[in-house]
Amino acid sequence: NAGVTQTPKFRILKIGQSMTLQCTQDMNHNYMYWYRQDPGMGLKLIYYSVGAGITDKGEVPNGYNVSRSTTEDFPLRLELAAPSQTSVYFCASSFAGTNQPQHFGDGTRLSIL
Amino acid sequence: GQQVMQIPQYQHVQEGEDFTTYCNSSTTLSNIQWYKQRPGGHPVFLIQLVKSGEVKKQKRLTFQFGEAKKNSSLHITATQTTDVGTYFCAYGSSNTGKLIFGQGTTLQVKP
Numbered sequence: 479n480a481g482v483t484q485t486p487k488f489r490i491l492k493i494g495q496s497m498t499l500q501c502t503q504d505m506n507h508n509y510m511y512w513y514r515q516d517p518g519m520g521l522k523l524i525y526y527s528v529g530a531g532i533t534d535k536g537e538v539p540n541g542y543n544v545s546r547s548t549t550e551d552f553p554l555r556l557e558l559a560a561p562s563q564t565s566v567y568f569c570a571s572s573f574a575g576t577n578q579p580q581h582f583g584d585g586t587r588l589s590i591l
Numbered sequence: 592g593q594q595v596m597q598i599p600q601y602q603h604v605q606e607g608e609d610f611t612t613y614c615n616s617s618t619t620l621s622n623i624q625w626y627k628q629r630p631g632g633h634p635v636f637l638i639q640l641v642k643s644g645e646v647k648k649q650k651r652l653t654f655q656f657g658e659a660k661k662n663s664s665l666h667i668t669a670t671q672t673t674d675v676g677t678y679f680c681a682y683g684s685s686n687t688g689k690l691i692f693g694q695g696t697t698l699q700v701k702p
Contacts, residue, residue, distance in 0.1 A: 509688055520679060521634070521692040528688050536689065568633055576683020576690050577622060579636035 480504050484569050484583035491559045491590050499554040499586050501569030509572045510552040511580065512536075512544065514565040521568065527552055528575070559590045595620075595682055597693035605701050610667040612696035614680035622683050623656060623663045624690070629676045637665075637678075670700045 485500045503510065508529050513521040513536075523536030527546040541563060543555040552571075556563060566587050570580040595616045604610050614623065622641040626634040638647055640656035640663060647654045653666045667674055677695040684691060 511690070513692075518697075520694040523689055523691070526689060534687070570634075575688040577639070577641070579624065579639065580626075580634075580690060582633040582635070585633050 482569055482571055482581050482583035484586050486586060487584065488587045493559060493561065493590060495559050496557050499567055501552045501583060502550050503571040504550065505571060506549060507571035507573050509575060511570040512554045513568045515568060516565050561590045564588060564590045594691065595680055595693040597680060597696050599696055600694065601697050603699045603701065604670050606672060607669050610670050610698055612665050612678050614663045614693055616661045619660045620682045624681045625654060625665055626679045626681060627676050634679060672700050672702055674698060675700050
């Protein structure tokens with residue numbers, strides 16, 4: 479099993495550009511999450527999904543959008559990239575809710591210049 | 592809103608010394624999870640505690656959940672350089688499906 483796969487691993491964007499961070503999992507997990515981690519800081523929840531077709535906002539959703547058309551995929555869209563969105567983005571999944579461990583991808587390191 | 596405070600933020604120890612990080616909440620938690628993140632890596636699940644007063648061990652790591660379910664600790668006995676990383680506690684918001692992470696404790700071990 480590959481687990482949680484994120485692409486790309488690194489990306490540099492110019493201010494105002496848009497991009498989609500890809501996340502796919504092959505564990506048939508219902509719950510998926512997007513976090514951002516700024517240098518030396520903890521994890522901030524951006525968006526999460528409890529199943530295909532269902533998404534909800536986390537702590538820091540502004541500037542981002544998500545969709546969940548399949549169980550496997552949970553892409554994160556950045557519109558009009560800003561320097562404040564420079565961060566490491568982690569996708570995670572779990573079989574059920576908060577009583578199950580979360581499995582994380584390797585992350586996408588994104589710089590906005 | 593509900594949140595957890597982790598202390599200390601940083602800890603430098605000599606190899607072989609013990610290490611403890613604490614996770615404190617102002618409200619009762621339904622469960623608590625612990626994760627480890629190596630430098631440049633991603634968080635990796637270590638353990639989950641759900642019962643009041645629960646104690647679990649993994650080799651040199653001992654995890655505790657307080658009697659009131661408002662605090663938790665992770666204790667490492669005789670640290671090794673492989674223990675370097677950031678340790679996060681996280682609690683579940685059971686009615687939303689969200690997991691909220693503490694700020695983490697970064698452990699440095701001097702050989």
